Amino acid sequence: xxxxxxxxxxxxxxxxxxxxxxxxxxxxxxxxxxxxxxxxxxxxxxxxxxxxxxxxxxxxxxxxxxxxxxxxxxxxxxxxxxxxxxxxxxxxxxxxxxxxxxxxxxxxxxxxxxxxxx
Amino acid sequence: xxxxxxxxxxxxxxxxxxxxxxxxxxxxxxxxxxxxxxxxxxxxxxxxxxxxxxxxxxxxxxxxxxxxxxxxxxxxxxxxxxxxxxxxxxxxxxxxxxxxxxxxxxxxxxxxxxxxxxxxxxxxxxxxxxxxxxxxxxxxx
Numbered sequence: 001x002x003x004x005x006x007x008x009x010x011x012x013x014x015x016x017x018x019x020x021x022x023x024x025x026x027x028x029x030x031x032x033x034x035x036x037x038x039x040x041x042x043x044x045x046x047x048x049x050x051x052x053x054x055x056x057x058x059x060x061x062x063x064x065x066x067x068x069x070x071x072x073x074x075x076x077x078x079x080x081x082x083x084x085x086x087x088x089x090x091x092x093x094x095x096x097x098x099x100x101x102x103x104x105x106x107x108x109x110x111x112x113x114x115x116x117x118x
Numbered sequence: 119x120x121x122x123x124x125x126x127x128x129x130x131x132x133x134x135x136x137x138x139x140x141x142x143x144x145x146x147x148x149x150x151x152x153x154x155x156x157x158x159x160x161x162x163x164x165x166x167x168x169x170x171x172x173x174x175x176x177x178x179x180x181x182x183x184x185x186x187x188x189x190x191x192x193x194x195x196x197x198x199x200x201x202x203x204x205x206x207x208x209x210x211x212x213x214x215x216x217x218x219x220x221x222x223x224x225x226x227x228x229x230x231x232x233x234x235x236x237x238x239x240x241x242x243x244x245x246x247x248x249x250x251x252x253x254x255x256x257x258x259x
Binding site for chain 2: 023056059085095
């Protein structure tokens, strides 16, 4: 039953892409936050979360993503999301995340948008 | 118009343990698939079931550490809707009159479960009192 979260990172020039694989619940969210805060320590101010391999989330996991968004706003950084399932996309809109972060259909357009924003 | 009949009913009793919401989610998926529901709707049902179960797991404070999920396929002849009932015997709470329009600020961290359920399902009814909470939610096929 347990769905542990696997997180991988691709560090690029000016942006780090975080790939999630699994259920974003409290443990999954905390793992993403741990990786995201490490990247901030390394100096990255632009992060992209690619959720292609995440099919389910819950509100506790999303609340941890909100903490990351708040941290990015504090440091005038940028957090984007891409490859959301339609249901996760709808849930993000219900929770108002779309007002504070960019949501792109695919990784290429998300990276392009982030690089254009500087 | 005649009230739809219950064509099939699946009852699951689950312990209040971590990730039991996933067990309910898997059952929801199987029942919804069996009635020919579209995949995007199945995914919305799964998410709503997760949130309803989390509500019971996190907030019910039930002494009896079990909760019940009932999946009812409704219809006249063919399956028309899936009704899901999540019931705990906890301390209850005061649900908002309309969970989809609370004065919740965007980026509030907690308390989104009922709002998500309302946003993803077609009909939602919540009954809560000192003997427990029942969330009844329905999705048309």
